[in-house]
Amino acid sequence: MIKKVLLFALFNLTALFATAQQFMLSGRVTDFAGNPVPFTSVYVKGTSQGTASNANGIYRIQLKSGKYQLNFRTIGFTQQTEAIEIAGNNLSHNVSLHVENYALGDKSATADDIIKQAITQRESHLTELKAYRCNVYIKGVQKLLHAPGNLFSVAVSHELQVDTGQNNILYMSESESGFSFKQPGKTKEVMISSKIVGSNNAFNFNRVAALQVNFYQNLFDVEGINPRGFVSPIADNAPDYYRYKLLGCATENGKLIYKIQVIPIREHDPVFTGNIYIVSGDWRIYAAHLFVTQNAGLNFVDTLNINQQYISLTGDTWQPASVSFTYSGNVLGFKYSGYILGVYSNYELAPNFPPRFFNGENIRITQQSLSRDSVYWAQNRPVPLTPDERRNYHRQDSIAKKHNSPAYLDSLERANNKFSPIGYVFSGDSIAHRANKTALVFPPLYRTVYFNTVEGLVLYPTVDYTKKLDSGKQYTITPKLRYGFSDRQFNANIGFSYSYNPHQRGIVYGRFGSDVFDLNSEGSSSLFINTLGTLFFWNKVLKLYRSNFARLGLQRNVARGLLLDGSLEYARRNAMQNTTYFKLLDSKDKEFTSNNPLKPNLPDTTLLFTPNNALTLRLSATYTFDEEYTSTPDGIVYDTNKYPKIKLSYRKGIHTLLGSNVDYDYADVQVFQSHIKLGLFGYSSFVVKAGKFFNSDALIYPDYKQFKGNEGITFDPAIGSFHFLPYYTYSNTAFFEAHYEHDFSGFLFNKIPGLRTLKLEEIAGTNYLAQQSQPGYSEFYIGIQRYFFRLDYGLAYTGNNRVNQGFAFYYGF
Template identity: 45%
Template sequence: MRRYLPFIIFILTCFSASAQQYLLSGRITGQKNEPVSFTSVYIRNSTYGTTANEEGRYQLKLNPGTYNITYRFTGYREQTESITITDHNEVHDMQLADEVFKFSQVSEKWKENLDPGDTIMRMVISRRQAHMKEVQGYSCAVYIKGVQKLLSSPKALTSKAVIAALDLDSNGRGILYQSEMLSTLNFERPNKIREVTIAAKQAGVNTAFDYTKASDLQVNFYNDVFKINGLSSRGYISPVASNAFDHYNYKLIGSTIQNGRTVDKIEVIPKRENGQYFVGNMYIVEGDWRIYSADLMLTNKRSSLNLVDTLKISQQYIPITDSVWMPAAVQLNFKGSVLGFKFGGYYEGIYNNYKLNPSFPKGFFNGEILRIDTAANIKTANYWNTNRPLPLTRPEARDYQKKDSIAAYKKTDAYLDSIQHTKNNINYFTYTIFGYSASNRAETDSLYIFPFLQTFYYNTVEGFGINAKVKYSHKIDDLHSYAITPAVRYGFANKLFSANVLAEYFNNPFRNSKFYVNFGSDVLDLNNVGTRSLYFNTLSTLLYENNYVKYYRSQFGGFGYQRELSNGILWMAGLSYSSRTQMYNNAFGHLFDSKNRNYTSNNPLAPANAPADDRSFLFPQHQALTFNTSVAFTFDQQYITRPTGKFNLPSKYPTLTVNYRKGIKSAFGSDVDYDFASVDISQSNMSIGLSGFSSFKLTGGDFFRNNKLYYMDYYHYLGNQGVTFDPTYIGSFHFLPFYTYSTNGAFFEAHYQHNFAGSILNKVPFIRKLKLEEVIGANYLTTRGNPNYKEFYVGVQRLIFRVDYGISYAGSKKYIQGFRIFYGIR
C-alpha cells in the first residue's frame, strides 16, 4: 500500500472534494442558447480545470476563495469571469459569444504577402522543435471519458429483442458503451512514459475501439506523423510537420485578440484529394508561433479510416508558464455506419495539475508504461460521483444505473444458474473451425475441445484416423493455475494407438513463469517446426493425392521450465527422452481415379520416383536424450501490470534469441551425440512513416559437433507446398519444400516483408474503396548442400484474406512460381 500512497494522494488532490470544498457548476451555451459541448473551463494562471459535457454542463470543486475562471472553446470568444466561492455550492451559467476572425489592423502586416497563411505556418514549423523541447518531463492527472452510441437503426434489422437488449428507444437509438478512467501520467523526453490507473469503469459492449490508457489519447501535432491507435495502420501527416508544405496549403481566415494575444485562424487545405491528410483549422499564437488550438478532421473517403467514417480531433492548449503551453483537453468525435446502423461517440481527455520537469528517481521509467491499481475496477458509484470532473449527461447517468443493476444481477446465483446451460451449449459450426469451450459458473474450471477439423484426418501412413484432444484448465487463485491436455490418436490403416499428456503449471504471471511435463506416445512430423496441419494435409492427400507430410513414431517423456529473468529477458529450458521408430505408408486410397499421379514415399529422402509403398531406410529405431535451452532478449521491453499479471507489449526494437540444443550420448541408452546453436534476430510491424510497416527475421546456426544425430534432429525450416500458406509468421517460406533443405550443418536464412497498408492502391479510384493492403517480400536460405535459395513475392491483403504471387530460385535456376492464398484457417 505504501508504494501507491503518493499516487493516491496526487489524484485525490486533483479531483476529490474535502469538507472545505464546494461545487462550481453551470451550463455553457452559445448566442442561440445552444449547448457548447466540451468547452474548456479552467482557473486562469493555473493547471486545474475541466470541460463541459455534451449538454454544455460543467462542474469544478473549489476551496472558498475568488477565482478567475476561463471559458474557452474553438469558434467562440474566450471569456474569463471572476467568481467567488464562499460556504456553499455556486451555479454560474455562461453564454459565449461567437468569435469573429477578420483582417483587422493587427493583421495589416500580412496584406502585403500573397500567402499569409503559408507565411504564418512557416513560422510555426520553424519553431516546432523548440516547442517540443520546452519541457524535459512532466507529471499530470488525466481523466478520460468515452461514449459509443447507436444513432439510428434500420427497422427491418432491429427486432424487439435487440431493442430490449441494447436499451434502445423507439427510433433505435441508445448508448452502447461507456468508459471512464482516472490516472496519473508521467513523461520524460524523448519517449519515456509511466502511468498509474487509479480508477476505471466500463459499462456495455465495446463495438468500435477503445482507449485503455492515457498515453493512447496523447495528441501532439508537433510530431511529423500523427498516429491513431485502432483506426489506421498508417500515420497521418501533421499540418505542422517538417515537410508539411509538400502536402498542405494554408489560408489565413483572419485574426482575433484573446487575452492580449493575437490568434490567427488558419485553414488547412490538402494538396491532394486522397491521402493521409487532415482538413480543418489550426489556431496560432502570433509572436510565439505556437498552436493555440486545433480543430481538424479525417474522413474515410479521403484517408481510408477503419471502423469509422469521420473522426474530428479538437485540442486546447493553455499556458502553464509564460513560455510553456500544454494540452488542457482533447476530444475525438467519431461517426460511422455499418449495414444501415449509424453510430457515433466521443473520447474526451482532461489534463490537470501539471508538474513541469519533476525529478524522477533513478530507474523510475523501467518499461512499465501502465500499472492498474488492484482496486481500480471496484470503485463505487459514490466514488465516481465525487471524483469525476466531467458531469454525466442524463442519458449517460441512466445508462450507468441500468447497466450497473444488470451487472449486479448477473452475479446472483439465480442468474448464473439460468444461463449456465445456455452458455455452454455447443455451436457445431464454430466447433468445426475453432473448437468448443465450456466453463463452470465461477469460471475457475474450463474445458476446451479442439476443432473438428483437427480431430478426423487421413494420411498415407495411418489412413483415416482420429486425433481426439481436450484441454482442462483450473484457476487456483489469481496467481496460480494449471492446465492438463490429454490426447489420443488412432490410425485405422496401421491400427496404431497413441496417447499422451501435457501438464502445465503457471505459478507467477508477473514473471511469465511456468513448469511443464509431458509423456506418452504420438505420431509426429519429421519436420519438427511443422509442415501442414492435419486438416490441410487431409485435403491435399484425398483431393490432390499429394501426401506432403512425412511421419515417424515417438514414445517420449520430458519436462521443462520458463521464466522471465528480468524485464525483457525470457529463459526457457527443457529435457526430453524419446524412443523413435521409422514409419511407412499403409493407405493408398483415392477419392478420384487418377492415372497420372501417385503418392510419394514416407521417406523424404527417397527418390521422387520411389513407389508409394517404399520401405527404404531413413533411420534405425533408437533413443534420444536431448537438452535444449534458449534466452530471448527483447530490447526496451514495455509492459502493462494488471492485478492478474504482467503483459508485455510489442517492442519497437528487435528481439534477439540465442538457442542451444544438445544430444546427450549414452545416458539412459541414448544414441544421439551432437551440439547445435543458433541465433536469430527478428521484429514485426516496424512502422515506416506513412508507408506502412515492415517485419524481418534473420537466423543463423550450425551443428558444431555432429557425431551422431538422426533426421528429426536436423535443423528444419517452415516451408510450404500447396496453394494455401500461413503468412502470420514472418519466418516462413512460400515455395520451399518441407524436407529437402533440412540440414545437419551450417545455415543462414533471412525473411523480409513490407505491408504498404494501402499507400499505393489508395491512389487508384474504385480500388480505393476495397481498402486493400499491398505486400511485398523476399525469403533467402543457404546451406552447405543447397546454397542460395531465394523467393520474391507480391500480394494484397484484406482482413484475414490474402493472395500472393511469387517466384523462387534454387541457385540461379527458376524453381517454382505461382499463387498462394490464405483465408484465416491454418
C-alpha cells in the same frame, strides 16, 4: 480562562476547516442563443486546475473558499474570463460565450509564412518540456443512431445484446489516471479508477498514452483508425500535402493568435481538413479543430473530428488542456456516433522521479481501480453525466446486478454448456464451471478427424482442462488420444503447464506418452490441409514418425526483457511407412510418394532411420530491448516492441546416458521484429537467423535443422516462412536465412480510383536461404490482403535459375 481557550481553539479549527473544505461550483455553458456548448475547458486562471463541460454544456469544479478568475474556452468561441467568489457554500454560475471574431488585420502576414515559422519551431516545441506529471480524466460514449429492420440486424442485435432503440447508448467508459512523462518518450500511467459498460464497436482510448494528440509530431497516429497515420499540418513536409488560408487574427491572453484554414492538396491523402490556431512570435499551436473523412482511408468510422486546446502553464511552457474526438460510422447498416473526451489537470513540471521509475511498465491497472463504486464516482467525477448517461449507468448497473446474481449466472452457465453439434463442427465446444473456476475446451471436429497415408483415417481427440487460481495463476492439463485405422496404432499422451508467476512469465510445463510427429520440426502442412491434399489432389505431403517420450521444461523472466527457457526430453523414436494408398478420386497419372523424404520414390519398406533413443537438452534466451508492458490484476500484458528481439538457442544431443544414440551440439541466433512503422509507407517485419552444428558425431534425421517451407496452394503468412521451399529441406552443417516483408497499408492502392474503396493492403517481400556448399535459394513475392484473406504471387530461384512460381493464398479462419 479554560472556556476562553477552548472557544478560541474551536474558532480557529472551524476557520481552518472552512478554508480546507471544497465547495462545488457548477453551471451551464451556452452561446447567446441559449444552445449548449459542449466540451468547454474551464480552468482557474494561472493554474492547471480545471475541468470541461459535458455534452450538454454542464460543468462543475471543486474549489476552496476564495476569489478566482476562471477561463472558459472552446473552439469557435472567444475565451471568457469570469470572476468567481466562493464564500463557504456551493455556487451556481452560468456562462454565455461569444462566437470568435477573427478578422483580417496585418496584411503583411500570410498563411504560408506563419506555417513556415511553425514548422521551423516544431521540433523545439516537441522537446521543450523535459518532464511532467499530471492527472487525466478520459470519458467515452457511443450511441446507436439507426439499426436496419431486417432479420440479419435482429440476429446481430440479439447476439451482441444491443438495444436497437434510437439514440441508445451502446458503450460508456470513464477512467482517471496519473500520467508521468520524461524525454525522450518515456511514459508511465497509473490508473486510479476505471468504469466500462456496454460493447464498443468502433474504437476507444481508455489509456492516456493512446490519447496523446500531438500535432508537433510529423505523423499523427490514431490506433485502429488508419494503419499509416495522418500528416500533421505543421509536419516538416506538410506543404507537400496542404494549402493554407489565413482566416484572420485575434488577441487572447495578450497573445496574437492566427486562425489558418488547412486545405488538403489531394483529398485521398492521409490528411486533415479544418483550422489550426498559431500563436504569433512563439509560433506554437494554440488550438486545433481538424477532421478526417473516408477519403483518407478510415477504418470503422466515416468521419473523425479532433478538437484540442493548449494552456500556458508557466511563461513559455504550454501543454494540452483538453482534447475531444467526435465520430460517426456505419457498419452493416448500423449507424452510430460517439465522442471521447480527455481532460488534463494539475500539471507538475520538472518532477523528481525516483530511480528506475520508468522501468518499462507503461500502465498499471489494479483491482482497486476497477472496483470503484457509484459513491466514489459521484464524488470524484470531474465531468458530470448527462441525463441519458445517468439513465444508461442505472440501467447497465441493474443489468449487471442481475447478470451477476448466482441464479442468472447458473442459468447462463447451463445454457452455454449445452452441446451444439453445428458449433462443435466448426468452432469446437467448451464446458465452464464458474464456481470452481475450471473450463474444458474441445477443438472443432475438423481438427479431430484426419487422413494420411501412414495412419489412414485418424481420430485425434484432445481436450484442454484449465483451472484458474488466485493472483492470475493457473494450470492446464491437456490429454491427447490418437488412433490410425490403417496402421492400427494407438497413441496417448498428456501434457501440463502451470503458470506459477504470471507477472514474470514463470511457467512449468511438460508432456509424456506417445504420439505421431512431423519429421519437419518447424512444421509442414497442417493436418487439415494435408487431409484435403491427400484425398482430393493425391499430393501427400506430411512425412511422419512415432515417438514415446517424456519432456519437462521451465521458463521465466530473470530480468527486464530477458526470458530464459529450458527443457529436457527423452524419446524412443521409430520411423513409419505408408499403410494405405486410398484415393477419394482415382487418378492414374498421380501416385503417392513414400514416407521417406530422402527417398520419396522408393518402396515404403526403405525406412528413414532405425529405432533409436534420444536424450535432448534445449536452452534458449530471448532478449527484448527496452521491453514495455501493462500490469493488470491477472498478470502482465507485453506491448508491441519498438526495437528488435534477439534469441539465442542451444540444443544438445546427450550421448550414452540412458542409452541415448544421439551426439550433437547445435546453436543458432536470430534477430527479429514485427510491425516496424515507416510512417506513410506502412510497416515492415523481418527475421534474420544463422545457425550451425558444432558437433554432429551421431545425428539422426529428426534432429536435423529443418526450415519452414511450403508446397501447397495455401501458405503460412508468418514472417520466417518460405512460399515455395520444399517442406523437408534441412541442414546438418551451417546455414543463414533472412526474411523481410513490407506492408504498404494502402499507400499505392489509395492513389488508384476504384481500388481505394476496397481498402486493400499491398505487400512485397523476399526470403533467402544459404547453406554450406550449396547455391543460395531466394524468393520474391507480392500480395494483397484484407482482414483475414491474403493472396500472393511469387518467384523462387536456386542461384540464378528460376525453380518455381505461382499463386498461394491464406485464410485466417
